[in-house]
Amino acid sequence: MSGTSSTLRPPADAVAPVRHPDAPAPGEPLGSHYEHCFGCGGAQTHGLNLAARAGEGVKIIAEFTVQAAHQGAPGLAHGGVLASALDETLGSLNWLLRTIAVTGRLETDFVRPVPVDTVLYLEAEVTAVAGRKIYSTATGRIGGPAGPVAVRADALFLEVKVDHFIDNGREEEIQAAMSDPDQLRRARAFEVNP
Numbered sequence: 001m002s003g004t005s006s007t008l009r010p011p012a013d014a015v016a017p018v019r020h021p022d023a024p025a026p027g028e029p030l031g032s033h034y035e036h037c038f039g040c041g042g043a044q045t046h047g048l049n050l051a052a053r054a055g056e057g058v059k060i061i062a063e064f065t066v067q068a069a070h071q072g073a074p075g076l077a078h079g080g081v082l083a084s085a086l087d088e089t090l091g092s093l094n095w096l097l098r099t100i101a102v103t104g105r106l107e108t109d110f111v112r113p114v115p116v117d118t119v120l121y122l123e124a125e126v127t128a129v130a131g132r133k134i135y136s137t138a139t140g141r142i143g144g145p146a147g148p149v150a151v152r153a154d155a156l157f158l159e160v161k162v163d164h165f166i167d168n169g170r171e172e173e174i175q176a177a178m179s180d181p182d183q184l185r186r187a188r189a190f191e192v193n194p
């Protein structure tokens, strides 16, 4: 079964997304934006450790290996973990636009089961922008770019101000991230254009 709800269809006045001139070059790894991020942070023992790199235009390519800690059914990835991998990959797209944005809606199709040890190969692309709304889509394949599709998602991200994180995040982590002496790391923790 497949389908997309009407809120994920760009309106008639939507425009094509524009890659920021300072976006990383195609093939360049994005690295982790925040070490405690469940999706990409190295400090998360059971996190996804997802590695994303810039693609052409407004595309991202990412890979993550399903670990034993990611199981739902015996030997198979938990659906929520797969949705997290899609969310993280889609979220990384905003780095190409240099827009701070959070997921408002994420619709996921689980097409086939994903065994532990699988390398999930993800491709995501921004499809349209309408004001604060950023529309995007992603696909996850088993093993590599020619592998069978296991998951796919459509998403709506909403542009926010950095205050979104400062006002809502737990004080302890906000203070730690803001007092990081590394300016780039400080900026990326909040997904801000450095």
Ligand SMILES: CCCCCCCCCCCC(=O)SCCNC(=O)CCNC(=O)[C@H](O)C(C)(C)COP(=O)(O)OP(=O)(O)OC[C@H]1O[C@@H](n2cnc3c(N)ncnc32)[C@H](O)[C@@H]1OP(=O)(O)O
Pocket (backbone or CB within 6 Å): 007, 030, 031, 032, 033, 039, 087, 088, 090, 091, 092, 093, 094, 095, 101, 102, 103, 104, 105, 133, 156, 158, 160, 188, 191
């Ligand atoms: C390398 C480093 C990269 C960085 C890599 C980073 C990866 C990070 C991980 C991935 C990203 C995440 O998981 S982010 C974390 C998960 N997401 C969140 O925590 C977001 C929680 N939700 C919120 O804070 C809020 O609901 C917002 C910000 C999404 C929206 O609130 P708002 O700003 O007040 O906007 P609001 O006025 O309600 O709505 C504005 C317009 O958007 C529409 N809209 C709002 N929400 C929705 C929705 N869920 N579905 C449909 N439409 C919606 C409204 O109808 C309205 O349309 P109209 O009337 O104007 O037409």
